[in-house]
Amino acid sequence: MTTIGIIGAGHIGTALATTFLDAGHDVVLSNSRGPETLAGLVAGLAAREPTRGSIRAATAEDAAAAAELAVVTIPLKAYRNVPVAPLAGKVVIDTNNYYPQRDGAIAELDEHRTTSAQLLQQHLPESAVVKAFNHIQAAQIVDRRSPAGTASRRALAIAGDDAAARTRVAALIDEIGFDLVDLGPLAESWRIEPGTPGYGAEDDADQLRAHLAGARRDDAA
Numbered sequence: 001m002t003t004i005g006i007i008g009a010g011h012i013g014t015a016l017a018t019t020f021l022d023a024g025h026d027v028v029l030s031n032s033r034g035p036e037t038l039a040g041l042v043a044g045l046a047a048r049e050p051t052r053g054s055i056r057a058a059t060a061e062d063a064a065a066a067a068e069l070a071v072v073t074i075p076l077k078a079y080r081n082v083p084v085a086p087l088a089g090k091v092v093i094d095t096n097n098y099y100p101q102r103d104g105a106i107a108e109l110d111e112h113r114t115t116s117a118q119l120l121q122q123h124l125p126e127s128a129v130v131k132a133f134n135h136i137q138a139a140q141i142v143d144r145r146s147p148a149g150t151a152s153r154r155a156l157a158i159a160g161d162d163a164a165a166r167t168r169v170a171a172l173i174d175e176i177g178f179d180l181v182d183l184g185p186l187a188e189s190w191r192i193e194p195g196t197p198g199y200g201a202e203d204d205a206d207q208l209r210a211h212l213a214g215a216r217r218d219d220a221a
């Protein structure tokens, strides 16, 4: 059982909280407006059957501090607000995507000089950022779970510069119900950004590998 701190309580934060609770992990959920605004959501998640883990609302700072493993799932434009010190030494899952119409233009991304995950890694230099859950619709994180060994099991891609962190996130993804394709370092994460063939596709591992291999840098966000 792991305490997972989630920064961002929207579509993805809520879906991940649901799956983590079902797997028996404890969740600390946060947003930008404060824990009191999450009371109804947290009560609803806690009342689900057969929820096995515990959940509470907190500030982003407190969720980061409580986390044994953290998730950042917010609009990319807000990434500089993610607390740095309480996430030092921790694995941080990054679900974020770059949508210029929502996030404003970010020159390094428009010019393909970096990836959105590398921006978060720069902001959190003492953390091990792992890109994950960025290419699946929020509802599917709950609806498309299936046990290991299921034929055509839905697969998710991860990327990260720290191999041990990737291994840890890979185990979590398998535990909650998905196969895994490991892209290696964060610099490769563009292969699963918006605009690429694997983004949003309902792929099993073989299909996802083919989509990742066929991705073109100019098509990615």
Ligand SMILES: NC(=O)c1ccc[n+]([C@@H]2O[C@H](COP(=O)([O-])OP(=O)(O)OC[C@H]3O[C@@H](n4cnc5c(N)ncnc54)[C@H](OP(=O)(O)O)[C@@H]3O)[C@@H](O)[C@H]2O)c1
Pocket (backbone or CB within 6 Å): 007, 008, 009, 010, 011, 012, 013, 030, 031, 032, 033, 034, 060, 073, 074, 075, 076, 078, 081, 082, 095, 096, 097, 098, 133, 134, 135, 136, 137, 138, 139
């Ligand atoms: N929706 C999807 O299906 C999907 C799929 C894959 C990836 N993504 C990506 O995942 C990220 C989250 O998407 P989403 O759809 O879950 O977004 P969303 O529904 O708009 O929710 C965003 C959440 O982030 C919180 N937030 C914003 N700024 C924050 C800050 N500085 N500190 C703490 N929390 C903050 C918001 O809190 P307040 O409401 O209090 O401001 C809200 O709870 C985005 O980058 C998105 O592109 C989304």
